[in-house]
Every structure is written in C-alpha cells, then in structure tokens.
Amino acid sequence: MAKSRKNAGKPHSKSRTGKKTPARKSRTGRGRRRTGKSGRRLSRIVALLVFLGAISGIYLLYLDHKVRTGFEGKRHAVPAQVYGRPLELYPGAKLSPGQLEAEFQRLGYRKVTYPKRPAAWSRNRDRIIVRTRPFAFWDGQESGRYLDLGFRGGVLSSMVDGNGRPQALVRLETPKIGSIYPAHNEDRVPVVLDEVPEILIDMLITIEDRSFYTHHGVDLKAILRAVWANLKAGGVVQGGSTLTQQLAKNLYLTREKSLWRKANEAVMALIIERRFSKDEILSAYLNEIYLGQDGNRAIHGFGLASHFYFNRPLDELDLPRLALLVGMIRGPSLYDPRIHPERAGKRRNLVLDVLHRQDVITAEQKNRAAKAPLGVVSRGKKGGSGYPAFLDLVRRQLRRDYRPEDLTSEGLRIFTTLDPEIQQQTEISLSERLQKLEKRHGLPAGKLEGAAVVARSEGGEILAVVGGRRAGYAGFNRALDARRPIGSLIKPVVYLAALMRPDRYNLVTKLSDEPIHIGGRDGSVWSPRNFDLKNHGEVPLHLALSKSYNVATVRLGMEIGLKPALELLEQLGINRPVQAIPALFLGAVSLSPLEVAQIYQTFAAGGFRSPLRAIREVQAADGSQLQRYPLTVRQAAPVGPVYLLNRNLQEVVRTGTARSLSGFLGDQLNVAGKTGTTNDLKDSWFAGFSGNEVAVVWVGRDDNKPAGLTGAQGALRVWGDIMRRMAPVPLDLPRPESVEAVWIDPVSGLRADARCEGAQEYPFIRGSAPETKAPCVAETDDPLRSLFRRIFE
Amino acid sequence: MTNTRPMMIWLIILTLPIGACSTPMRSSPTAHSASSLPGDQDESAQGRGPAQTSSYEPQVAVAMSPQYSMPVAALLEEASRQETANDLTAAVGSVERALRIEPRNAHVWHRLAFLRMKQGRHAMAVELAAKSNSLAGGDAELVRDNWRLMARSYRAAGDSASAAAAERRAKAYR
Structure with a gap:
C-alpha cells in the first residue's frame, strides 16, 4: 500500500518539472533549426548516450560505494560472544563424572575410546581421560592438556597429567552461552582464512566455482554451462554464480529472484574483484554465506554454522561434516540436515563424489566419509542461546558501559559468571515443581509462573537466572522485571535494624504480639493480623521472626521507626524509592527477585554487600582486556548483629515457618532462610542461603490473581529442589569477636x-x-x- | 571464698591439658576441611550435625594458621609471581579465583586487601580487610595485620583520624 501511494506521487512531480523542460528546449531548439535533420538526430543520440552514460556512471559509483562500505562494514561487524564461567578442575572439587560429561558436551568435546587429539575424552566408570583445547583467557593462555581424572563420591579426587604428575588446578575453556547480535538478527562466529581447513577451500572451489582464481568476478562459461544444463533438465538444477557473485548476493542483495538483481549481482561481483584480493573475497565469503535459519536468527558463515550444526569449531570438523556444510550452500533449508537428513546425506555424498572425481580426495577417503553419520547435534533451544533471562541481564549490565553498536559489531568477548550446570538444574527445579504444585493443590494448569536467582554468597556472582517456567524462551523476564510485594521477606531487615541497637534489643527481648491499631493520616485505621489470626501474647524476638508473627513485627517496627528500616534497606542495596508507611514492616514494597537476592546476599556474606554481578571481564576482539568487573565488598551492616540475624534465620528453617525444608535437605546443612506470602496468597516467596550460595524464588501469577500458595507451600519447595540439586555445603557461620x-x-x-x-x-x-x-x-x-x-x- | 580460689587455680592448671587435647580434636574437621576432600567434609559435617542442632549456638572453631587447599595455594603462588612482575591486575584476578574456591578463607581476603592497597585503591582495601577480619575467628595475628593494613590505607588516603584508630586496634593484638 505504502509503495503504491509513493509511486502515485511520483508522476505528478515529474509532470511538474516536465512543464519547464519543453520551454527550455524550445529556446535552444530555435538556434538549432538551421542544422539538418540528421544532425539533429545524431546530436540527440549523443546526448542520450551521454545521459545514459552519466546515469550508469553514477549508478556504478553508487554500487562501488555500496560495495566498499558494505564490505568494510560487514567485515568488522562481529557480534559479541558471551561465555559462561570456566570450570575449575582441582582435586577436592565437588564434581561428578556426569557433571563433567555435561560440561564436555557444552564445550563440544567428543567422546572417543582414547583421546588422541584435543577436545576429546573417554570414560571408564570413575575415570575420565581428556585432552583439553587451549584457550586464551584475559589473564593469559591456558594451554591444551592431557588429564587423567579420578572421581570418588561426587568429588574429583585425583588429577594427573600424561606423565603421572599431580596437577593442582586446571581451568577448562569457557562454554559459549550466546552472542549479542544486532536487531537484523545476523549472528556470526568469525573465522580467519589461515585457520580454515585447507580442504574446505578446495571443496568450495571444486563444488561452487572452479575458475575462482582466474575469473574477474563473473564466469561466462559457467553461466552458459548452467543455462544449458537447466534447459536440458527443464528447471534450475545448476547455478553459474561464482563465489564472488554469491558473496555479492549475500552481502548486498535480497533473496528475490529477478534479472535486475542478477545483473546487479554480476556488476557488484566485478567491482568486488577490482577492489579486493582473492583472499579477502574468500575470507568474506566464508563469513557471510547463508547456511540456515534458527528461529529468527540467520546462520551466516561457516564458523557459526559449524557451532550450530555440530557444536564445535570449524577447524575440528572432519571431511564428511565439511562436505555436508558445503553441500548445503545450494539450499540451506532444502538440505537442512535436521529436517531432511536423508536428502542432506545424499547431497553430501554427491559432493564427496565430485571431490573424488576432481582428485581432491582419494577413493578411500570418499568411501569412508560417505559411510559416516551426519554427525549433527540435536538443536539447542531457539535463538541460539538457552539462557535468554541471563543474557538479558548481561546486556543490561553492559549497556551501562558500552554503546549498543559496540556490542553487536566489535567482536567483544564477554566472560560472565553463569554456571550452566546450576542454571539447568534451577530451570528444571522451577518448571517441574510448578507443574507438581498445580496438580497437588488443584490449581488451573499452566497458570503458575515463577522466577529464580542463584548467586554466590561471597562476591555476589550470579550463577543462574530463570525468568519463567519456560526458561528457554525469551519473554517476560520475571527475575528482573516482575516487581511484586515481598511480604515477610522484609522482616529480617526490620529485625536487623533492631538488633543493630544491642542496648535495646537482643534475640530474647520480649516483644508484644497483642493487637495493634495504627491510624493513617487519612483517618483510616490499620490493624495488622497474624497469619494464624491468633494473638501470641509476649514472645521472644527470635521466635517472632522464626514464626513470622506480623503483629509483633509491626510493633517492633513502630518502636524502631520507619527511618532506620528504610535507611538499612538502602544500605542493603535497594535504590528505588520506597514508600514510608507502617505496612512496609510487613513487606508492602514491590521488588524483583534480583533485588531481593541483593538483600539476602548481604546477609549471607555477614553484612558485606557485593553488588550482584553477571560479568567478570570484557575482552576486545584482539584479546586485549577492556574491562574487569572486580570483586568488591562494602560493609552494609555491622558483623555482630548480622550474625545474630543469620542464627535466627537458621532457626526459621530448623523450627520456624520453613521447617518443611528439612524434607528436602535434611537437617545437616543448617541453611538460613525466610518465607514470604502476600495478601490473598498472591505471591509465594522464599529467600535463603547455604554455605556458598544465596537463592531467591518467587512463585505467583502474571495476572496478579491469587496463586493459592503460601511461601512454604510454593516457593520454598522450588528452593528446596534447587538446593538439593546443587548439593550445597553446610552453612557454618563463624562467630565474630563481638x-x-x-x-x-x-x-x-x-x-x-x-x-x-x-x-x-x-x-x-x-x-x-x-x-x-x-x-x-x-x-x-x-x-x-x-x-x-x-x-x- | 578465699580458700577456694587457690584450689580453683590448681584445678584449672590440672585440667588445662584436657582442654588442650580436646580442643584440637573438636576442631580438626574444620581445620582439615581446607585441604581434605569435600567428600570427607560432608561426612565430618554430618558427624558434627547433631551436636550443632541440639543447641542454638554451636561451638566456635579454634583459629587456624594460614591453611590453603592445593588449588588455592597454587593460585596464591601465581599471584605472587604476577605481583613480582608488577602485574597487579592479574594478581588480583588470581586471588579472586582463589576466593571462588575458598570463599571464607580470611587469609585469602587479606591477600586481596593487600593487593588493592598496593594498587592505591585504599577504600577498597579497607573494606576487604574488614571482610577478612569478619572471617578471622580467633586468629589474632591476622586480625592485627588487617588493622595495620587498614591503618596504612587510611593514612595513604589522608584520613589520619581513622588511621590512628585502626592503629590502636592493631596494638590491642600485640
């Protein structure tokens, strides 16, 4: 519609300029009348030719400009690569053979009978032998190693090198967890020509463009050959495009099929050949050629395709895999090995045949490769990353320091804190438990939603972020954006504010739980009630918290005042404005799970707040370090009172509102935590920490209708599942001097x-x-x- | 009353060996946990479990001398090399790695505080030394070193009042 309206406007404007032109012509025409008719025609033809020449000249200049800027620009437009944490291997590490296998899978290491080459491993019960890949970390190169690993009872018990020498510590490479590419959805893993397997180049030239090194962008013979073959077959069976033409098509043109586009393609191919060397063209081709589609993410280039189809770098692909990729150039969706494995296999073997006939490979090589399976890994989650919620957080934290175009084009390498293992376990815990909860409590299926954040207590590194029960799909990121009333999760803040005045409050201070009525400025009266609707008389402070008594808490809060509680909340890392009303003492403040995690991280770290971080380092494409996000601590609350509070939070789990956790974790871990439930059971919260990790879980509904679960019935169970799967270390609190x-x-x-x-x-x-x-x-x-x-x- | 006091002193002297023997025994799992396997750690934690849950306030572990697990020792050596090569950023990175493995080792936190002080990041150094102190338990030597470090950092940052206060705290541990 828009197009036709635009076109409708053009003739109109033309006709207006057209009125002037004849007038001008008539003036010059008067003088020319004397020359003959033929001369007039000639001059008109010359003028037309000059005009056409000028037009095509301008057009050529335009194409030339387009080629140069496009070529240069695209050559540098490399999306940022995002990596998870490196797995540290050391004797004593809590790691099972199965967990290590899962990491190998993420890294694209192959299982073999004996690893002779890097990125391969073998396992015999509790023994794993691996050859690692070298990897350039920001602080230096980790070389490729041969490692012989022994396991015992879920622990890496021994680690020796090829000569039997014990190794203290080895850092595996970081698993890639995603990339940050621009809005037009072109992801890319760049490859350098020198590092591309030579056989791949031979293949490309043999299959796609045999005269690549001699033509000037267009190969007329090849075109004629293709036309002839297509005429014979009565359809398009062969293309005559050179690699350069294909590159032009991929770089600058749409996928539409028309003669005009073909002509443009040819002209641009000629320009490219004039402007750039064969190596530059080949290199661009390797990185630009379209090789498939993953949801709305286009798979461009062999580097990305290698990861997408085989989950390993290009230089580790064997002959059959390379042949499969080369075969796919003609029709990435037609020969998609995941959708049409048989067709793709046939195409691959055809490629192998041609390669053999052209003496690129031997008969034996061909036969062996033709028998090999396709070797394609099952498709990961849509969009190239299984971690949309975490990547969302990474992007937000990066946005403070980098421009969007730097992130999507500068080829940055971003090293994050994500632990894919913990992330996966957290996702499973949430989705499975929500399903069970719906069944058990007779809730409508599929309505419950949830979110979870797991972080290191010390240092605040974020290990996992789950934004909803369908974690693999990007969407509303509840862990960051669902701000809900936190209910009783606020109480520890109130109690800590009290315990920070040891002259007045300690754990056994008697608090009154007698009904209280608080008048508002508007004349209304607020009468908070306990969850069990009972009045517990006089209760010691620690019991009021462990049983989560509302009335005693409000009374305590009113005694210490709103200001100290609000100030403490700010110290604990909550920067948004919070309404100063008495209902705050019962959690009338809406926070995201991530914000709550910040509060509890400070508790877990004994009063020392570390801003929750998702990123460790950012490296430039050339390997130089751009930025570190270091470990920082800031004392937000005195050590002694926080210690008292944490002991009290252990009591919550031992005998208080969270005692049902022992069904998940037993009694030995001494974890500390707090349940939270909001009015009408709309929000179910649990926040707590073990020896090393702090985790926060929210369960509720997107439409803000009652979820029908208390904190202990809902979020606590998810939390228990998460912790159980992580096999945490017990929480031993060192008693401070004070x-x-x-x-x-x-x-x-x-x-x-x-x-x-x-x-x-x-x-x-x-x-x-x-x-x-x-x-x-x-x-x-x-x-x-x-x-x-x-x-x- | 006056008669019982000498008797009490004698009793204390007599019972001291018992106390001295029993303390390390009780604390040995904690002291060893750094170097032994987490598998053993779990067992020992289970062994200690019932004793802990029976009372609200568990026994305090006795201070341990600087003790690092193998990987942490390797990382701290690496940090020393990097420090000698004047690559303090890399040294900080190595110590941070060590802290991921032993997040509650007060000595490692002290090390990080020291490197930050050396980098001239005094406010950071003070916070890290305070953090180290919060985990130092009864390790008087370490607590004193942390107060000294804080004093130096305060002084370097021009806060002589805080520096003097920190020095006084350090002297209390002599």
Missing part, C-alpha cells in the same frame, strides 16, 4: 546456666545479654561445680 554465647532460661528469658532445665545458649553482642539471673540458677551458685560441669559436659 559476639558471645550466653545461657538463657527460655521461660523467663533471663541469664541461666547449663544446669537450667531447657536452657539454651544464644548469641549476644558482648555485654548485651541480660544480667539478671533466672530463678533456676541455684542461689548457692558454686563456681567449682559449675566449672566441673563446663569441662565434662
């Missing part, structure tokens, strides 16, 4: 000793424990007896 342990009588909340029935030791900021002794402490306090008790207890 903290002492004091026996407390649970009945009176006063100082007791070990003799008191049911007395327990609680941590206190030194000097803040109650001085008054409980009645159970005998008046005849015999220091000798108590000393004996302490020693032999």
Whole structure:
C-alpha cells in the first residue's frame, strides 16, 4: 500500500518539472533549426548516450560505494560472544563424572575410546581421560592438556597429567552461552582464512566455482554451462554464480529472484574483484554465506554454522561434516540436515563424489566419509542461546558501559559468571515443581509462573537466572522485571535494624504480639493480623521472626521507626524509592527477585554487600582486556548483629515457618532462610542461603490473581529442589569477636546456666545479654561445680 | 571464698591439658576441611550435625594458621609471581579465583586487601580487610595485620583520624 501511494506521487512531480523542460528546449531548439535533420538526430543520440552514460556512471559509483562500505562494514561487524564461567578442575572439587560429561558436551568435546587429539575424552566408570583445547583467557593462555581424572563420591579426587604428575588446578575453556547480535538478527562466529581447513577451500572451489582464481568476478562459461544444463533438465538444477557473485548476493542483495538483481549481482561481483584480493573475497565469503535459519536468527558463515550444526569449531570438523556444510550452500533449508537428513546425506555424498572425481580426495577417503553419520547435534533451544533471562541481564549490565553498536559489531568477548550446570538444574527445579504444585493443590494448569536467582554468597556472582517456567524462551523476564510485594521477606531487615541497637534489643527481648491499631493520616485505621489470626501474647524476638508473627513485627517496627528500616534497606542495596508507611514492616514494597537476592546476599556474606554481578571481564576482539568487573565488598551492616540475624534465620528453617525444608535437605546443612506470602496468597516467596550460595524464588501469577500458595507451600519447595540439586555445603557461620554465647532460661528469658532445665545458649553482642539471673540458677551458685560441669559436659 | 580460689587455680592448671587435647580434636574437621576432600567434609559435617542442632549456638572453631587447599595455594603462588612482575591486575584476578574456591578463607581476603592497597585503591582495601577480619575467628595475628593494613590505607588516603584508630586496634593484638 505504502509503495503504491509513493509511486502515485511520483508522476505528478515529474509532470511538474516536465512543464519547464519543453520551454527550455524550445529556446535552444530555435538556434538549432538551421542544422539538418540528421544532425539533429545524431546530436540527440549523443546526448542520450551521454545521459545514459552519466546515469550508469553514477549508478556504478553508487554500487562501488555500496560495495566498499558494505564490505568494510560487514567485515568488522562481529557480534559479541558471551561465555559462561570456566570450570575449575582441582582435586577436592565437588564434581561428578556426569557433571563433567555435561560440561564436555557444552564445550563440544567428543567422546572417543582414547583421546588422541584435543577436545576429546573417554570414560571408564570413575575415570575420565581428556585432552583439553587451549584457550586464551584475559589473564593469559591456558594451554591444551592431557588429564587423567579420578572421581570418588561426587568429588574429583585425583588429577594427573600424561606423565603421572599431580596437577593442582586446571581451568577448562569457557562454554559459549550466546552472542549479542544486532536487531537484523545476523549472528556470526568469525573465522580467519589461515585457520580454515585447507580442504574446505578446495571443496568450495571444486563444488561452487572452479575458475575462482582466474575469473574477474563473473564466469561466462559457467553461466552458459548452467543455462544449458537447466534447459536440458527443464528447471534450475545448476547455478553459474561464482563465489564472488554469491558473496555479492549475500552481502548486498535480497533473496528475490529477478534479472535486475542478477545483473546487479554480476556488476557488484566485478567491482568486488577490482577492489579486493582473492583472499579477502574468500575470507568474506566464508563469513557471510547463508547456511540456515534458527528461529529468527540467520546462520551466516561457516564458523557459526559449524557451532550450530555440530557444536564445535570449524577447524575440528572432519571431511564428511565439511562436505555436508558445503553441500548445503545450494539450499540451506532444502538440505537442512535436521529436517531432511536423508536428502542432506545424499547431497553430501554427491559432493564427496565430485571431490573424488576432481582428485581432491582419494577413493578411500570418499568411501569412508560417505559411510559416516551426519554427525549433527540435536538443536539447542531457539535463538541460539538457552539462557535468554541471563543474557538479558548481561546486556543490561553492559549497556551501562558500552554503546549498543559496540556490542553487536566489535567482536567483544564477554566472560560472565553463569554456571550452566546450576542454571539447568534451577530451570528444571522451577518448571517441574510448578507443574507438581498445580496438580497437588488443584490449581488451573499452566497458570503458575515463577522466577529464580542463584548467586554466590561471597562476591555476589550470579550463577543462574530463570525468568519463567519456560526458561528457554525469551519473554517476560520475571527475575528482573516482575516487581511484586515481598511480604515477610522484609522482616529480617526490620529485625536487623533492631538488633543493630544491642542496648535495646537482643534475640530474647520480649516483644508484644497483642493487637495493634495504627491510624493513617487519612483517618483510616490499620490493624495488622497474624497469619494464624491468633494473638501470641509476649514472645521472644527470635521466635517472632522464626514464626513470622506480623503483629509483633509491626510493633517492633513502630518502636524502631520507619527511618532506620528504610535507611538499612538502602544500605542493603535497594535504590528505588520506597514508600514510608507502617505496612512496609510487613513487606508492602514491590521488588524483583534480583533485588531481593541483593538483600539476602548481604546477609549471607555477614553484612558485606557485593553488588550482584553477571560479568567478570570484557575482552576486545584482539584479546586485549577492556574491562574487569572486580570483586568488591562494602560493609552494609555491622558483623555482630548480622550474625545474630543469620542464627535466627537458621532457626526459621530448623523450627520456624520453613521447617518443611528439612524434607528436602535434611537437617545437616543448617541453611538460613525466610518465607514470604502476600495478601490473598498472591505471591509465594522464599529467600535463603547455604554455605556458598544465596537463592531467591518467587512463585505467583502474571495476572496478579491469587496463586493459592503460601511461601512454604510454593516457593520454598522450588528452593528446596534447587538446593538439593546443587548439593550445597553446610552453612557454618563463624562467630565474630563481638559476639558471645550466653545461657538463657527460655521461660523467663533471663541469664541461666547449663544446669537450667531447657536452657539454651544464644548469641549476644558482648555485654548485651541480660544480667539478671533466672530463678533456676541455684542461689548457692558454686563456681567449682559449675566449672566441673563446663569441662565434662 | 578465699580458700577456694587457690584450689580453683590448681584445678584449672590440672585440667588445662584436657582442654588442650580436646580442643584440637573438636576442631580438626574444620581445620582439615581446607585441604581434605569435600567428600570427607560432608561426612565430618554430618558427624558434627547433631551436636550443632541440639543447641542454638554451636561451638566456635579454634583459629587456624594460614591453611590453603592445593588449588588455592597454587593460585596464591601465581599471584605472587604476577605481583613480582608488577602485574597487579592479574594478581588480583588470581586471588579472586582463589576466593571462588575458598570463599571464607580470611587469609585469602587479606591477600586481596593487600593487593588493592598496593594498587592505591585504599577504600577498597579497607573494606576487604574488614571482610577478612569478619572471617578471622580467633586468629589474632591476622586480625592485627588487617588493622595495620587498614591503618596504612587510611593514612595513604589522608584520613589520619581513622588511621590512628585502626592503629590502636592493631596494638590491642600485640
């Protein structure tokens, strides 16, 4: 429609200029009347020729300009490559043979009977032998190695090299997790001509363009041959395009089939040949040729195609695989080995035949290759990355430091913190558990959604981000963008604010859980209630948190005030404005799972906040380091009170609202955490940490209708699944110097000793424990007896 | 009262060997965990489990001398080489790698603090030394070194009041 309207406008404007031209012509025409008729015709022809010449000259200049800028521009437009964390191998590492196998698969290492070449491995029960690929890290080259690895009970127990020498530490290369390519969806893994297998070049020239090194862009003989062959066959069976013409087509032209385009292609091929060397043309061809489609991502170039179809670099492809790719040039969708394996196989063998007839390969090579399987790996998730939510985060963090065009064209290498293993386990945990929850609670199928973030407690590196239950698909990234009320997840902030005043609050301070009514400025009255609708009277502070009593929390919050709570929240890394209302104490603040993870990371790291990071380093295409995103810590809260809080959060899991976690993890891990549930069961949250990792899970519905699950019924279970799959280390909290342990009588909340029935030791900021002794402490306090008790207890 | 005091002292002297023997035994799994396999670590954690859950506040592990697992020791050596070659950025990278393997090793955090101080990133160095202190347990020597490092960093940053305060803290550990 738009086109036709534009065209409709053109004749009109032409006719207007047309009115002027005759007038001008008539003036010059008067003078020329004297010359003869033939002279007039000649001069008209000359003028026309000059005119046409000028037009085509201008057009040629235009094409030339297009060729040069396009060629130069495309040659440098290399999308940023994004890598996950490198796997560190060392004796003692928590790693099973199966997990290592999965990593090999991600890296495209082949399973063989004995690895003779790099990127190959073999396994015999608990022993794996591997030859690694060399890899250029930002801080130096990791050379290719031969490693003999022994496993025992889920642990890498020994690692020796080819000479039997024990190795302390080896860093595997980083798995590629995606690339950042521009909006027109051209992904690319660039290859350098010198590093391309020679046989591939021979193949290309033999199959596609035998006179490549002698023609000037167009091969007339080849065209005639093709026309003849096509006439004979009554259809298009052969193309006469040179590699240069194919390149022109890929670089500058659409896929439409017309004579005009063909002509353009030929002219541009001639220009390309004038402007660039054969090697440059070949190199561009290798990187530009279209070889398939992955959703809306176009697969251009042999480098990317090699990864896309075989999950390994081009220089590791064998003859049959290379022949398969070369065969696909004619029709990437027609010969798609995943969709039409038989057709693709036939085409490959045809290629092999031709190669043999042209003496490029021997008969034996041909026969062996023709028998080989296609070797195509099953298609990964759509869009070239299985990690859309994590890549989304990477892009956002990069956007602060880089221009979009740098990311999509400068060939940056981005080293991230993603642990593909943990990512995968987290995805599975979420999707499977949500399905089970829907069944178990009779909820409508497919309505529950969820998100999860897993990070290292120390340093804040993000290990996994799951943005929804269909994690492989890009879409609404709930981990970053779903901001929902966090409910009781806020309570630890309130309690920490209290514990930061040891003169007034400690873990056994009695709090009132009696009903409270708070008047708002508009005259309304807010009367918070407990989840069980009961009034628990006087409760010790630690119990109010572990049982998540709302009323006691609001009372505590009102005592300490909104300002300290808000300030602490900011210290913990929440930068967005938060409404200062009493309901804040019960979580009337909407945050994303990622933001919540930042708060709990600070708890998990003993009060030291590390901004959650998805990126470690950015490297330029030439290998030089552009930027590091270093490990940083900032003390957001004093060590002692955070320690008390974390002990309290362990109690939440041991005996409080999250005790059902023991069904997932047992009692030995001592994990700390907090459940969160919002009004009408709309949001189900769980946030917590083990010895090394902090994780946050949200479960709810996109339409904000009740999900029908409490924090313990929903998110906690997903969290438990995630942790169980990660086999975490126990949470051992080192007691800070500023903290002492004091026996407390649970009945009176006063100082007791070990003799008191049911007395327990609680941590206190030194000097803040109650001085008054409980009645159970005998008046005849015999220091000798108590000393004996302490020693032999 | 006056009679019992000498008796108590004698008793303490007598029982000291018991205490001295029992303490390392209790703490040995923790002290070894750095160098032994995580598989063993899990077992030892299970062994300690019931004792921990029976009381709200578990026993404190006794301070350990600098002890690194094999890979961490290798990385710290690497960091030393890089430091000698004046490639402090690379050295920082190596120590960060070590921290991924032993995230709660106070000595490794101290090392990172030191490198940051050497780079002139004083605020960072102070925070990292504080972090090291939070994990140092009863390792008085390390705590003192951290306070000294903080004092140096404060002084270099021109904050002499904080430097003096940190020095006082360091002296308390002499």
